[in-house]
Amino acid sequence: MREQLEQLRHEALKTVSDASSEETLQEARIRFLGRKGELTALMKGLGGLSADERPVVGQLVNSIRDEIENLFETALSAERERATVSRLQSERIDITLPGRRALRGSKHPITQVIAEVSEIFAGFGFSVAEGPEIEHDWYNFEALNFPPEHPARDMQDTFFTENSLLLRTHTSPVQIRTMLKTKPPLRIIAPGTVYRCDSDATHSPMFHQIEGLMIDKDVSFADLKGILTIFTNQLFGQKTGVRLRPSFFPFTEPSAEVDIACVICGGKGCRVCKQTGWLEILGAGMVDPEVYHHVNYDAEDISGFAFGMGIERIAMLKYGIRDMRLLFENDVRFLRQF
């Protein structure tokens, strides 16, 4: 009986090491360990042993059964593991095929730049104000100290409507409308659409501006310089050089053009900055006392500054757009890049 058991153990070892699949292992396991299996059959012979031998052989049977069981268990789990690995291998897909993409929409770059500039100024405490695009001469020109028959009006080629209104040439009338409604202190920006009769690669008959206005006690030109320096640094990068140089706008005095170091060449001089190293991005100045006069503010009591910038200009610099007309062609091949 001991020999038989020993032989069974050998057979089981051999069978397991020869088995090539989970199926054959399961079959062999039943053959050895099943209720009608070989070990069970051998155990029936235990009854014929002497009382002395019975416990000893019984123990041997148990240990061999445990051994064979372990053997099958290990082999089976190894085989399952191998089978899983092999199945997963066979399920490989081509992950380089493009993803199934939903359509991606886009906001117009003009909308995006307006949002970006507005957000920066919101951080400086500026609220957003709006006004009509079809305006009175008074708001667009006269209240801003462009007297009738003044050559300064030539600076802005104006579209007139047949009922003698005009298409605002700048967002500055919003300054006037705001000041007439509100008493100082105030800080506003006014993004909007403006119009001038001019059309070429750098001029569009319709374009966009953002106007800014701050009025309070003791606001100085140095404050204007501070705000605009921080603004340009936030918009174009921390180290962007800023230069203010004297200019003229009827509604500000002193007036300034604000240049930034050319973002294309870094100030060395290139085609975009016309070799000057500087790019003009906005006009600004201290609000002219004549403007306060028109809105019934006391110029002795308060002071303030105003500024205005062209959104298209900023968009063109930010995205390297050379022809302004591209912004209004509504070509999705262009729009989808934003």
Add this chain to the structure above:
Amino acid sequence: MKVTYNWLKEFVDFDQSPEQLADLLTMLGLEVEGMENYGAGMDQVVVAVVEEKRQHPNADKLSVCRVNNGREIVDVVCGAQNFKAGDIVALAQIGAVLPGDFKIKRSKIRGEESCGMLCSEKELGLAEESAGIMILPPTLVPGTPVFESLGLKDTFFEIGLTPNRADCLSVIGVAREIAAKIGTSVKCNRIAVPEHGPSINSSITVSVEDSELCPRYAARAVHGCRIAPSPEWLVNRLAAVGVRSINNVVDVTNLVMMELGQPLHAFDCDQLVDSRIVVRRALEGEIFTTLDSQQRVLVASDLVICDAGGPVALAGIMGGENSEINDSTTSILLESAWFKPAAIRTTSKRLGLHTESSHRFERGTDIDGVIRALDRAAALVAELAGGTVAQGFIDVYPVKSVPPAISFRPERANALLGIKLSSKVMIDILRGLECSVTEMTDGILMVTPPSYRIDIEREIDLVEEIARLNGYDNIPASMPIARVISDRPSLHQRLESMLRNILVAHGMNEIINFSFTTPDAADKLLMSDVDPRRSVIKLANPLVEEQSVMRTSLIPGLLEAVAKNISHRSLDLRLFEMRRVYINRQNEEMPHEPIYLVGAFTGAREREGWGNSRDSIDFYDAKGVVENLLEELHISNVKWVVDTPETFYHPGKSCSIMVGKERLGTIGEIHPTVQKNFGLEKPVFCFELYFEKLVVLHRLKAAIVVPSRFPDSTRDLAMLASDCLSAEKILETVKGIKAQEIEHAEIFDVYKGAGIPTGFKSIAIRIRYRSYDRTLTDDEINIIHSRITENLVSKLKVSIR
């Protein structure tokens, strides 16, 4: 405004290089927009002597010259005939590059070696036409560059002048700025006028009838002149600032205008009827021919210079043909005057006649500079045209102009600029600008600007001068103290941004069209004759007809954008635009500018891809976007009302979007005729929403619904229904049961075609049942479900399949 480096040097001494000068001017507010180094590339064109000239052996019209260039003698073949041995000429040596990118190379011409070229003025860019080569003065040293030895090497500056700086429309004006900045003064020598013979009063009388428009009128007469071409230096100088040479007298008036900023006019004295000048307003309808041969019809606000017979010049703008200087002119009357800027501008604008003269007068000239310019011109005419200047001059100047005395507070200037300059520094700056300054006891300064600075009238104007001359770079950057907190963006602003985000999330691209459109836009949309959107706001001065009216609808621009993209083979499009339209209002001057939101869909539903369907997008895709949008705005109880809302939609595939009696907008497929009008081949689905209505109806989310913790159970129901039965009716009937257990009901299939009788459709709905407080039993569900089924059958006459 153009000036040159050399010309400026005649008026002020400075050490700055052309580049440094450009920077200095720009930082003073005279922006240098362009610079040209004239003659910079011409150093290889040198002065040379023709040692010997002989006939070319193989060509009749050519000569071979031995030319001394100061270092060696070279052979040059030349085709010109106008020179001889011993002449001094301009030799373009090998390597020289002449205007027009013409490179001089060693060459053989008909067998003879030629080491360069003898140049004409035209070839050097010095004249438009020239006969033969340029013969140089014998004093020039061979070997030196021609441009340098002729004093032609110069730097031209193009200054972008702001309209307030009338004083800088002259060389002396720019020189004054340089002088003020570097702390020196301009050279302003006394002008000696060589007067001879009888007094001017014996040959001419002047009367000014309108001294409001002409506060000062001065004149001098020069007799015995000979009109001739101007000398080289004068032609070149004028050319440098963009003025074409006419003759010696006219050129003098132009030169003095460029130099001193005072426009002058020269009349042929002998053509003035009765030798009289009368300055008066024109008669209404008076006809006058200006020297550009144009007939001008004048009005009573125009100022004219007349003789006894009628107008001889349009004051300050242009002279007349009748008194123009011509080749036989011998007596000249020089006019130097000051005209009221607004009057000149009104006439110049009305006639569309803009001249160098009107440009200066309308900006304001120097009333105290009138005589200086007159003297300078008279002296130059005498010198160049060989006449004699009559004794004395006429100066009708009844009320002497007095520049304002401005009280100026240095501490106010410091406060406004955010700087701390001493009173003394400010006084120095103002005196450097030729202001007269008196210090008062209380620290206030009384400042009188020079007569040419008509832009300085108020304290703030002086503050600007301090900032400018002290340098904007020397103003620190500081941060203002905040006494205001910014408002939150308005509901209107937030919704605008939210709507854009929703549409972008639905794969839509935002477009921006011009606000002006073509007058036939309404026709293309088939709008009826009484449609209020036909009452457009028209532009009085459009650039082109296609941009001549303000748009009342965003649809045409949207469809044009669709068509344009399709022409670029971008076929699958989802575009939107959210902008203003411009609506005329009865009894109100200002139009209404409401914001509309429009969208267009065409092409395939999904983007092109290996696993994507190529199904066409349809009405329900567009509707789905609008449904999501309205849901995000928490606008509920929306009705889709079939009422043929717009002529530009397909009548069977469009509807109004209503909440109660308010129409929020419309949606539909574009009418086939409209589609054709815009050159579109495939169907386009559009929506139009009225932003203001969305603002009004928009609700904040009030409360959420807590999801049930119990399991759901679904039942499907397929029915055969009449084709005219709307889906809305079916869903309303289902929900009409008002059982809380109905969580959701949805149409999941609609089918027409094979197996379904004509006039009918098969509709399948799925109903999901769920309770908040228990798991529903099959029996409970069956009871509700059969009630639904019975209702559908009895109320809608459907048959269950």
